Amino acid sequence: MANYIFDGTMTGLLCCVFRAFKFKEFDVLVTSKQNCQSGLFDENITVESNQEHANRVWSGLKSFNSNVGLRNFYYAFLSEQEEVFQHLFNFCIYCFHSSESIDRNYGHPDVLAISKWAKQVGREKHRMEAFVRFKKSKDALFISLVNPDFNVLPLIQAHFIARYKDQKWLIYDEKRNFGIYYDLKTIHNVHMDVYEVDNKIEVGSSQSFNIELDPEEILYDQLWKDYFKSVNIASRKNLKLHIQYVPKRYWRYMNEKTV
Template identity: 55%
Template sequence: MPAAQIQYVFDGSKVGLLSCIFRAFQFKEFDVSLSLPNHCQHLLLADDSIDVANNPAHAERVWAGLQQRLSRTALRQFYLAYLSESLDAFQHLFDYAVHVFLNSYAVEKNYMQTSVLAVAQWAKKVGREKHRMEAFVRFKKTADDVYLSLIAPDFNVLPVIAPHFKTRYQDQKWLIYDETRQYGLYYDLSQIHEVSLNAHHIDAQIAAGHSQHFIIALNDAEELCDRLWKTYFQSVNIQERQNLKLHVQYVPQRYWRYLNEKQL
């Protein structure tokens, strides 16, 4: 009988994924099924399930190896696919990396290989979500003069949209908070900090150990601007010429929550 497939259980982090790849080569275990702690495949025997601990040193070695063997475009695709947070994407990334290290040719261009094509497809999905967040995110000025935006993207795109907003709004303090993943990015006119908010969205605990207090109440002028924008939108919107089907094609309904004019 063929040997049972080995299952690696990891925490879903980038370090954890790269640690799984390191272990695969350390023990020559390439026929591996990845799983997350809450998604273990019960069909596999307990003896075949291995908890892979995060090892930053091992992860750095794997990432350095990928940097040597992949182009910048392929590395970005790898990272974007990881941000999908999908177990399917994690599995393809694992298989992709195994092929990269086992072969001397340019694996990243071999789209006949299932994992190569899948990684490119996942990267495209995440990249599309990134661009839509950059286009549709709207800020509201709070009483503490911090521009706040609450988002709930399909994928964990905060790390890749930060450069766009830092460049575009470099003279304003802003906070983009992912309600789904319960963390955000705060720009203090100098640096971007990762923050977490309490249940009332009042205190923002900065990862570095400092704290920043925000009063999450709209600035008086912001409320006026919000009303003026909605009035302007209503005045220029020609009801008789509306094409809802085309409109939804360009601005899917799940993004309407970010647009002031949709909150009439």
């Protein structure tokens, strides 16, 4: 069996589909370079990314799928799961061999799997939009370090542009070592040494930045904690329900959860 190895990008995955149709190879394993573990008798084929080939495949998918189907495809890809890459490849083969739209045929295992993963990524997107907290640096840059389960930064940037259009901000993904920086006009992808940033200056323990913070940041941090404490009704505390809606892994982003 052929084993297509790609660079882990959407472009690379779509190029695997392009090659499959070019050489009529449809019974194929798809693996990213980062997690390549081929079998003893597999034929390893490295598929190079080609934007033109990827665009042709994506245009074809747009012709056969609804906007919801395309969104689910993209969301599922951002899960970064090896099994999902295979489902996405199989979905493309199934799609181009069909004469009608199949993105809602949940009886098909690949369509169902993509839908399930898309929901998980969508849930993570929603929670990041709800729980991200910023700290203001001395140069008026608002910074937040995050560590989401899935690669949702491309999905949340529109939300934060709309909400904080008049502020410069940076949301940095510690796990994937890249961030999105808004300069009041456009979004930039940035890379930096997160261990130098998340180190010395501590305001609580939710997020720490080795960056000179605005002198009023500590004050605003404490004001928010006092507000949260004042509106909280201790006698009605339901920790089990609270964790259901705000899982503990998100508490590190929230000022009110620090001492």
